[in-house]
Amino acid sequence: MNEVRTQPIPEATVASKVAVADGDIHPARQGPKDYHPWLSQRWQAHLDEYGSPARQGWQVGPAYPKSQPNASRRDAYPPEGGRPGSSLGFMQQQHLDTNNVALGILNPLGSGQGVQNPELSAALCHATNEWQLAEWTSKDSRLRASVVVPYEDAVASAAEIRRYAGNPAFVQVLMLSRTAEPLGSRKYWPIYEAAAEAGMPVGVHAFGYGGNPVTPGGWPSYYIEEMTGHSQCQQAALTSLIIEGVFERWPTLKMVMIEAGFAWAPSLAWRLDKHWKTLRSETPHLKRLPSAYMRERVWWTTQPMEEPEPRAHLLDTIEWLGWDRLIFATDYPHWDFDDPAHALPVRATEEQRRAFFLGNARNVYRGCGA
């Protein structure tokens, strides 16, 4: 029997917890009609008749199972009903208030990203952006929105970024890591140009529908391989961004790598540096070691954080990346949520903890300074 009977648990008071930023919150729609106010009748009818198939072959829904239903914490279902993440009131009570979140970055998934029909993808992404304003950021001043872009159409994406460039509710451009081509490809350059112009970092969240297998070796058998594949995918994305010269081309562009870990980054940088020393003449547009671009221009959200034994190895990794590079994130309401009370099980100074939990986010997202 899995009927759950509970009574309230006494929670630590908010005042006893330090304020944190959350670089990865997933607001969910109550249902498919939530976007209708911002979708034309043409697209409403289109969705009814044709749906919104993703760029991933003959299948519906995610390619791999999830650890928990809706990939969500089992305690995250709003009492009034609906999907986890769909109720602002319950999100405030369970997460924002309880964990003293001072700044929460919204990364809507299930938007229009990865939808195969390019015009529908753009229309859904735009509706998602208006929905974030109407239903979330205008109702809770701790929340900030991401400009969700239909990244396979970079021209439409750039137009969407410019539409919100002057709106302080938007602090980041959101892409997903499984794109049709490697992320540094010229195809996507208009997105980076518009983001740099707007002063917004480009966040690259795990998942997406590029049509390629989820690992470089093909389609694996198990969900755990997909989970681990996110770091392989972001390694490919980051390598491409660095080597194609995106950071040289836009010297103010910042990237935030979301939900794919960070402990792999130093070894990727060492590998790139090793090869670039011998192959520099192949890519003379790079003026510095690949690792230099990574350390200067890339930030990392922490969840789901590696938990090595001994924990000191995590400390070594963070020290290589820099304590000013990590942005604490929970992934609320998803099942692999990191709790801020437990998420940094290593010795760190007060200054390092403040940067990790709040300061770095305030620095990287525009207009969020203390």
Added chain:
Amino acid sequence: MSRHVVATAHEIPEGGRKLVTVRGRPIAIFNLKGEYFGLLNRCPHQGGPMCEGLITGLREAPMPGDYVYSRAGEILRCPWHGWEFDIRTGQSYCDPERIRTRFYPVEVATGQTVVEGPYVAETIPVSVEEQYLVVEM
């Protein structure tokens, strides 16, 4: 240490669970075919509320392709990260040597003995006819 009356025995059906608070500590009480067990309602990993987890069985494989399913209804998975725990002992399966959740023995006592004491019934009005679940803490 004192003995706390936390529920009436019939409140938790077979396969069910109930969250109670004893001396400020949240404890999830489980009924496995008439046997009762208590686990601290905080996962030793990151503090997830264990009482809301999925109750399932044990899946083991002596080698790939050779699967054994046993102990249906005796394994609890944390509602956040899905770590598995033995409801009878609190032992984890991802790292059984080092990680277990705090386990509290639960005993069934008759109303007659509960009324006589030395029991503490914080929230349960007790009567002689009922059977009660008791946690010592």
